[in-house]
Amino acid sequence: GKKDEDKNANATASSDKIVIGVAGAHSGDLASYGLPTLNAAKLVAKDLNAKGGINGKQVVIEPMDDQCKPELATNAATKLVSEKVNLVIGHICSGATKAALPIYKDAKIIVISPSATSTELTQNGEYPNFFRTISYDLVQGKAGAEFAVSTLHVKKVAIIHDKGDYGKGFAESAKKALEDGKVAQVAMFEGVTPGGVDYSAVVQKIKNSGADCVLFGGYHPEASKIIIQMHQKGLMIPFVSDDGVKDDTFIKTAGKDAEGVYATGPQILADNAIYKKAFADHKKEFGTEPGAFFPQAYAAALALTNAVAKAGSTDFDKVAAALRSEYVETPVGKIKFDAKGDAEGASFSVYQVKSGKYELVK
Amino acid sequence: MSETRRDAVLSVRNMSMNFGGLRALSEVDFEVRKGEVVALIGPNGAGKTTFFNCITGIYAPTEGEVLATARDGKTRRINGMRTNLVCELGMARTFQNIRLFASMTALENVMIGRHCRTREGLFGAIFRGPGTRREEQEVVDKSYRLLQKVGLENVANEYASNLPYGAQRRLEIARALATEPFLLLLDEPAAGMNPQETLELKEMVIQIRHEFDVSVLLIEHDMKMVMSLSDRIYVMEYGRVIATGTPAEVSADPEVIRAYLGEESDA
Amino acid sequence: MAAESFVKNLKKSAVAALWLSFLTMPIMVIRVDTVEKTIAWRWMHLVWMLVGSFVFALAWHFLMDRRDRGGAATDANVEPTPSRFAVWLANPRVNRPLMALGLLFATAFPFLFSVYQTNILISALIYVVLGLGLNITVGLAGLLDLGYVAFYAVGAYAYALLNHHFHLGFWAVLPVGGILGAFFGILLGFPVLRLRGDYLAIVTLGFGEIVRLVLQNWDAFSFGPSGVSNIDRPGFFGITYSVDQATTYIYYLALLGVLLAIFVSGRLKDSRVGRAWLALREDEIACQAMGIDNTKAKLLAFAMGATFAGFMGVVFAAKTTYINPASFTFMESAMILAIVVLGGMGSIPGVILGAFLLMLLPEYMRAFSQYRMLLFGATMILVMVFRPQGLIRARRKIYKVNINTVDKA
Amino acid sequence: MEYFLQLFFSGLSKGSVYALIALGYTMVYGIIELINFAHGEIYMIGAFTGLIVAGLLTALGWPVLAILAIAIVVAMFYSGAYGYTVEKIAYKPLRNAPRLAPLISAIGMSIFLQNYVMLAQTPDFLPFPNLVPDFAFMQPFKSFLGTSDLFIIVASIVVMAALNLFIKFTRMGKAMRATAQNRKMALLVGVNVDHVISMTFIIGSSLAAVGGVLIASHMGQINFYIGFIAGLKAFTAAVLGGIGSIPGAMLGGLVLGWTESFATGYVSSDYEDVFAFLLLVLILIFRPAGLLGKQRAQKV
Amino acid sequence: MLELKNIDTYYGNIQALRDVNITVREGEIITLIGANGAGKTTTLMTICGVVPARNGEVLFQGKPITRLSADKIVRMGICQVPEGRLIFPDLTVRENLDMGAFLRDDKSGVDSDLEQVFTLFPILKERRRQLGGTLSGGEQQMLAISRALMARPKVLLLDEPSLGLAPLIIRQIFDIIKQINRESNTTIFLVEQNANQALKVANRGYVMENGRITLEDACDKLLANDAVKKAYLGL
Ligand SMILES: Nc1ncnc2c1ncn2[C@@H]1O[C@H](COP(=O)(O)OP(=O)(O)OP(=O)(O)O)[C@@H](O)[C@H]1O
Numbered sequence A: 001g002k003k004d005e006d007k008n009a010n011a012t013a014s015s016d017k018i019v020i021g022v023a024g025a026h027s028g029d030l031a032s033y034g035l036p037t038l039n040a041a042k043l044v045a046k047d048l049n050a051k052g053g054i055n056g057k058q059v060v061i062e063p064m065d066d067q068c069k070p071e072l073a074t075n076a077a078t079k080l081v082s083e084k085v086n087l088v089i090g091h092i093c094s095g096a097t098k099a100a101l102p103i104y105k106d107a108k109i110i111v112i113s114p115s116a117t118s119t120e121l122t123q124n125g126e127y128p129n130f131f132r133t134i135s136y137d138l139v140q141g142k143a144g145a146e147f148a149v150s151t152l153h154v155k156k157v158a159i160i161h162d163k164g165d166y167g168k169g170f171a172e173s174a175k176k177a178l179e180d181g182k183v184a185q186v187a188m189f190e191g192v193t194p195g196g197v198d199y200s201a202v203v204q205k206i207k208n209s210g211a212d213c214v215l216f217g218g219y220h221p222e223a224s225k226i227i228i229q230m231h232q233k234g235l236m237i238p239f240v241s242d243d244g245v246k247d248d249t250f251i252k253t254a255g256k257d258a259e260g261v262y263a264t265g266p267q268i269l270a271d272n273a274i275y276k277k278a279f280a281d282h283k284k285e286f287g288t289e290p291g292a293f294f295p296q297a298y299a300a301a302l303a304l305t306n307a308v309a310k311a312g313s314t315d316f317d318k319v320a321a322a323l324r325s326e327y328v329e330t331p332v333g334k335i336k337f338d339a340k341g342d343a344e345g346a347s348f349s350v351y352q353v354k355s356g357k358y359e360l361v362k
Numbered sequence B: 001m002s003e004t005r006r007d008a009v010l011s012v013r014n015m016s017m018n019f020g021g022l023r024a025l026s027e028v029d030f031e032v033r034k035g036e037v038v039a040l041i042g043p044n045g046a047g048k049t050t051f052f053n054c055i056t057g058i059y060a061p062t063e064g065e066v067l068a069t070a071r072d073g074k075t076r077r078i079n080g081m082r083t084n085l086v087c088e089l090g091m092a093r094t095f096q097n098i099r100l101f102a103s104m105t106a107l108e109n110v111m112i113g114r115h116c117r118t119r120e121g122l123f124g125a126i127f128r129g130p131g132t133r134r135e136e137q138e139v140v141d142k143s144y145r146l147l148q149k150v151g152l153e154n155v156a157n158e159y160a161s162n163l164p165y166g167a168q169r170r171l172e173i174a175r176a177l178a179t180e181p182f183l184l185l186l187d188e189p190a191a192g193m194n195p196q197e198t199l200e201l202k203e204m205v206i207q208i209r210h211e212f213d214v215s216v217l218l219i220e221h222d223m224k225m226v227m228s229l230s231d232r233i234y235v236m237e238y239g240r241v242i243a244t245g246t247p248a249e250v251s252a253d254p255e256v257i258r259a260y261l262g263e264e265s266d267a
Numbered sequence C: 001m002a003a004e005s006f007v008k009n010l011k012k013s014a015v016a017a018l019w020l021s022f023l024t025m026p027i028m029v030i031r032v033d034t035v036e037k038t039i040a041w042r043w044m045h046l047v048w049m050l051v052g053s054f055v056f057a058l059a060w061h062f063l064m065d066r067r068d069r070g071g072a073a074t075d076a077n078v079e080p081t082p083s084r085f086a087v088w089l090a091n092p093r094v095n096r097p098l099m100a101l102g103l104l105f106a107t108a109f110p111f112l113f114s115v116y117q118t119n120i121l122i123s124a125l126i127y128v129v130l131g132l133g134l135n136i137t138v139g140l141a142g143l144l145d146l147g148y149v150a151f152y153a154v155g156a157y158a159y160a161l162l163n164h165h166f167h168l169g170f171w172a173v174l175p176v177g178g179i180l181g182a183f184f185g186i187l188l189g190f191p192v193l194r195l196r197g198d199y200l201a202i203v204t205l206g207f208g209e210i211v212r213l214v215l216q217n218w219d220a221f222s223f224g225p226s227g228v229s230n231i232d233r234p235g236f237f238g239i240t241y242s243v244d245q246a247t248t249y250i251y252y253l254a255l256l257g258v259l260l261a262i263f264v265s266g267r268l269k270d271s272r273v274g275r276a277w278l279a280l281r282e283d284e285i286a287c288q289a290m291g292i293d294n295t296k297a298k299l300l301a302f303a304m305g306a307t308f309a310g311f312m313g314v315v316f317a318a319k320t321t322y323i324n325p326a327s328f329t330f331m332e333s334a335m336i337l338a339i340v341v342l343g344g345m346g347s348i349p350g351v352i353l354g355a356f357l358l359m360l361l362p363e364y365m366r367a368f369s370q371y372r373m374l375l376f377g378a379t380m381i382l383v384m385v386f387r388p389q390g391l392i393r394a395r396r397k398i399y400k401v402n403i404n405t406v407d408k409a
Numbered sequence D: 001m002e003y004f005l006q007l008f009f010s011g012l013s014k015g016s017v018y019a020l021i022a023l024g025y026t027m028v029y030g031i032i033e034l035i036n037f038a039h040g041e042i043y044m045i046g047a048f049t050g051l052i053v054a055g056l057l058t059a060l061g062w063p064v065l066a067i068l069a070i071a072i073v074v075a076m077f078y079s080g081a082y083g084y085t086v087e088k089i090a091y092k093p094l095r096n097a098p099r100l101a102p103l104i105s106a107i108g109m110s111i112f113l114q115n116y117v118m119l120a121q122t123p124d125f126l127p128f129p130n131l132v133p134d135f136a137f138m139q140p141f142k143s144f145l146g147t148s149d150l151f152i153i154v155a156s157i158v159v160m161a162a163l164n165l166f167i168k169f170t171r172m173g174k175a176m177r178a179t180a181q182n183r184k185m186a187l188l189v190g191v192n193v194d195h196v197i198s199m200t201f202i203i204g205s206s207l208a209a210v211g212g213v214l215i216a217s218h219m220g221q222i223n224f225y226i227g228f229i230a231g232l233k234a235f236t237a238a239v240l241g242g243i244g245s246i247p248g249a250m251l252g253g254l255v256l257g258w259t260e261s262f263a264t265g266y267v268s269s270d271y272e273d274v275f276a277f278l279l280l281v282l283i284l285i286f287r288p289a290g291l292l293g294k295q296r297a298q299k300v
Numbered sequence E: 001m002l003e004l005k006n007i008d009t010y011y012g013n014i015q016a017l018r019d020v021n022i023t024v025r026e027g028e029i030i031t032l033i034g035a036n037g038a039g040k041t042t043t044l045m046t047i048c049g050v051v052p053a054r055n056g057e058v059l060f061q062g063k064p065i066t067r068l069s070a071d072k073i074v075r076m077g078i079c080q081v082p083e084g085r086l087i088f089p090d091l092t093v094r095e096n097l098d099m100g101a102f103l104r105d106d107k108s109g110v111d112s113d114l115e116q117v118f119t120l121f122p123i124l125k126e127r128r129r130q131l132g133g134t135l136s137g138g139e140q141q142m143l144a145i146s147r148a149l150m151a152r153p154k155v156l157l158l159d160e161p162s163l164g165l166a167p168l169i170i171r172q173i174f175d176i177i178k179q180i181n182r183e184s185n186t187t188i189f190l191v192e193q194n195a196n197q198a199l200k201v202a203n204r205g206y207v208m209e210n211g212r213i214t215l216e217d218a219c220d221k222l223l224a225n226d227a228v229k230k231a232y233l234g235l
């Protein structure tokens, strides 16, 4: 308690407001994954404020860019801490989250991420302040692999990833699951360079490997380029991917080639009223359709604000307890969080693109 | 002719240089003796500058042998030797198309010349002990003295590129002298100077030769300067030496008059 | 005269505004969705654009006139008349106390400001050292290095991995980082000895990318994209600190690093070695003909620059406690280069100022949230256009001649 | 063998993509010795302009090939105009400045343009309609080469040839070569240097737009960031081929494409870029001025 | 034809020309001599618009050209052989010469001029496929002069054309100067260190010192002037 600008910080965090920091990539190459979260938080806050806030307190959103870079993430985190934000939604990338978490932990701030999937973030138990509304690599990779083996009955799988922490995490756990299961064989395991202009070489290699299924870990831009080129080269084998691909943008960019693609992801029931509303609000407010991880981010914002409301304060222990005990309706289902911080209740399933929409398999 | 005299500081035997199909030098024999001023003249494109480049290691001659006798009295074969080692050995040159360090001051340009005669290394530079400081001061002082010698002391702190042409030429000479050469190679030092300045330059070269005890090898088109300054002259045409001798001998040589001087030599 | 030129500028600005609005019209106004087949027209943007670009153009022309009236101030070897302020500042009686004051302020900083401020200042200080290091390679020796961040990565991973596997402490690894940096500097130096200018630039860029890609793909060695976490913060004889204390501690470490870097690069700049680098930058052939060993000078320049980066990599890893390859992209190298050039190539105060500007500006522009990188890019352009020699241009040292010895001769 | 051929054609089409962007890059570099980092962004803007045109015309129900043609023309116009403006703002005031100053303003410009498009359009990926319909005669070769691949290859060859003729045989081309070598001299023989530089930027930038539209249509999506990596790759290709050399840019692009493709095919795509850069280093060690670049005439 | 009125030129804040007044009449050869750094090169650069004057005016055929860009001035018919053998180093000799004729459209005229230049300097013909940058110093100088001749200017500005040339060639150069002046009525502005020769071919001469014109007279008078003799002729 020495700093002279504490006065300012106190002003923002004065007792009639609840300040939620939203940290993630808001510029740079990964902005398209970070900005939807910011939008989700803004929409939730707007709704709440229109209803008079949480327990009479207005919700204020404090955006904080980290470009998904660890060092900027630590700066963003210290900035949020020094501004005395009450809670944080973010960060977007696992790497940035790993770098930032110790700072929040020290300051006793709850962090809830819509998209950081690194297994160790929750599973190694080091960060009691961390929660997430997305399932982690181990679960996702395993789910993808098991689906390919048991439902699609494939024998030889080509595992491709985008060399990023998210995609490679997925790919590695899928590989592990396949090798443990010993039913299907891993024909190849390779990373493609994200942002590349052409993936036909790797597609030819998949073709040459004789794989009867592709498991892809990564985001939709690469996925759609790969699937388009697979079809161009006449390679018509199942394509199973992750949450980063389960996004409407994927269906749009891949067009008719998206048909039949499988992706794991949280269960968003087609008639989920909350999601429909969020979707419509986004279109109204920002003029575009929401982007990647929007449902998870919306869920995170809802869960967080709900927990604050139930706890009646922003006190760390109370909010954490509320997050762990109180169920809340979100676009990803009715959830609460387990002891380690992962969402419970979000049903996790496999989807397939059918006539331009992701539809639940089975 | 190819027998090497004992006091030769530079002797070149049978040297040739090809650029692709072009034979810029062919079978050149050449000698500079201690304390001499030797001039190398010849029509444009005869290969004079190429000769300089071959003996200073900028090009490796295609054939032949270059022997240099440094101040230590040892004779070394230097063809193909790296340029900086040639300079360290004691052969310093100026360039026909001036090559100064443009955004360094005149003084610093000369100080660069002292580089191969000083030893201060990385750690010396960082810790700057008394030894280093002494050496640095010595470099500054010596360089300044050389600037005085060529009459540039009042522009010591000007950027080299802002000096007029003639001053740049003199600065190049000072820079070359700073390397303590036994042989000074001057490539058209008087180019861009008016007759008066050329005269002063000549005086300067004579003085330098005595004071620094150097031999001088000079390429120049100003016949007045060449004839009055040099002890011996080599004349080159199409890469071959076509005549050698004293100024009087050479200027009377009909070959030389035909190839280079022209009928009425009114220089 | 003034009024006349003002009217002229007004006209020019109007034209510029119309042109810029026309130019940006499609992207600013129209947004299409080819799948849903919808088209959004946002004509308001055009109005903003018109007004904004007019104001911008007016300011631009005004400043441009001022710049050009300063004579050929853009010319490399023409010293502009120093402003009265610069002269005042150059007086040792003024700048000595000022520097002391600055140092005092820097020392007291963590106690005056918040952890956040200290934290971003650490980043800035790290980049000051990186800038000073690259300044040796680029500013002094003229070797355009676009892969500088590789050496930074080498230092950072050296600490991260040695700490992870062998629990080696910060102080033990610090020299290792520097040495590894130098080693990699020489490793890069060798193949590029013959290359000039931009060919050198692309190879160094490639080198930087190779290092990053290897770190990203070689899981068994570097843990791939998931990086190394829980790196120890620096301790002090076994004492461990909380985040706040550690931040303060690292701050002083970084400050010390900066002072050291200033000292070393200042000394080098005006030394025999530094002059050789300058000569190398100006004219390689003449440099060699004056007895300087180009090979040695180049390798030394690469190695020196890289050493700084190696050291700072260790500090960086200790500061963030987590590193992954995403921190070592080409953009990072470009930023460090921008620090050097924007600050003023070869000028130590310039590089320091450049580092503060480029590192702190985006932080302080957080208030503009999404617009901050836009403004940041614009700032880079504007600074270069209006101060092409950098914020503080390098000055050559005026050597003092010892007249006595000279006269004696 | 078939696998080899498949990889060969993959490399060919990828290389042509690089070449198409590298051609403009190398032109601009050749003339003002500036690594124009904003070139990738000009390409991106070309792609966006193409998307907007395609969107408008699709709504009007035009046939695809007509849309393609018009999209390319409009994109060329706008990219050219952007190139022109960028030069006027960020590079022209720096003509006499130290060599690295325009490099930094180019980086600034690159950051600025990216964020400008991100804010004005969207940070997300946008679908780009496929403007190149599959030709029936390409059907048998489908597993080697798609129609849009063919389009890109043909476009890059045509552009290269045209550009080469332009530089070699027109007065403007002559003026460009002169300006590239020595600006002061060019002035003294009566070349309007400002005009020549503007023209170079306009031409180079419109070529980037051709690439932008074709490649975006090939990949089916764009966002504000596509220019960065493409620009970097194109720059690498241009240097590999010998910067300033038009056929060199083409060759450099192809070599780069093949290296990546074969590295992926026979080793691993994990390290494709590593191989590409290693090859670059190797080539430059043995040919310090690139594959087709001329070593500068250096006489002492 | 060409008139400099009260010209002041600066490099940054260094003043290189002070109140320079020079008049060149049509068909005349004038010469400007002066010591190193007097400002001769700067005068030529100011005329060509490469280093624009800060004050004063340059008139060409009565029209002010002070603020015109260099290429426009060249287009009007003023051509310079710059100091220091500026040529295009990576173009061949032939291409360099073609660049000299950049503004000309009469192909046959250009071809015949090319032949003429090759007869003047046969060595250039021999070397026509060699890159300009690899020529010897003197060859480059010949190339620079030839390049300017290829432009067929109305006014030819020569900055030390004899620099680095063999005595034989120097004599030839001065003959050429006289010849083109006579045959194509080209006005010539000659800057020379070789004052002796220059004053012999020129009609009138100017002497410049420290950026100022200090003397102006007919050449024979200057040749006889004691101060000139002492300072510039080395007699
Ligand atoms: N690097 C090179 N490549 C090709 N030809 C060259 C090269 N260097 C020199 N030459 C040629 O070799 C010949 C000799 O050139 P050199 O420079 O030695 O002449 P020089 O005698 O110094 O003439 P000058 O008096 O004009 O300076 C010239 O015809 C020149 O064109």
Ligand SMILES: Nc1ncnc2c1ncn2[C@@H]1O[C@H](COP(=O)(O)OP(=O)(O)OP(=O)(O)O)[C@@H](O)[C@H]1O
Binding pocket: B161, B162, B163, B164, B165, B166, B167, B192, C077, C078, E011, E014, E016, E034, E035, E036, E037, E038, E039, E040, E041, E042, E043, E083
């Ligand atoms: N680019 C420049 N920047 C600064 N000062 C310059 C520049 N060029 C020339 N000068 C200065 O301007 C003055 C006149 O130079 P100029 O080159 O016109 O002389 P000159 O008469 O042609 O000399 P020379 O006979 O050596 O060619 C000199 O004092 C010179 O130092």
Ligand SMILES: [Mg+2]
Binding pocket: B048, B049, B050, B096, E136, E137, E138
């Ligand atoms: Mg020569």
Ligand SMILES: [Mg+2]
Binding pocket: B165, E040, E041, E042, E083, E159
């Ligand atoms: Mg001159």
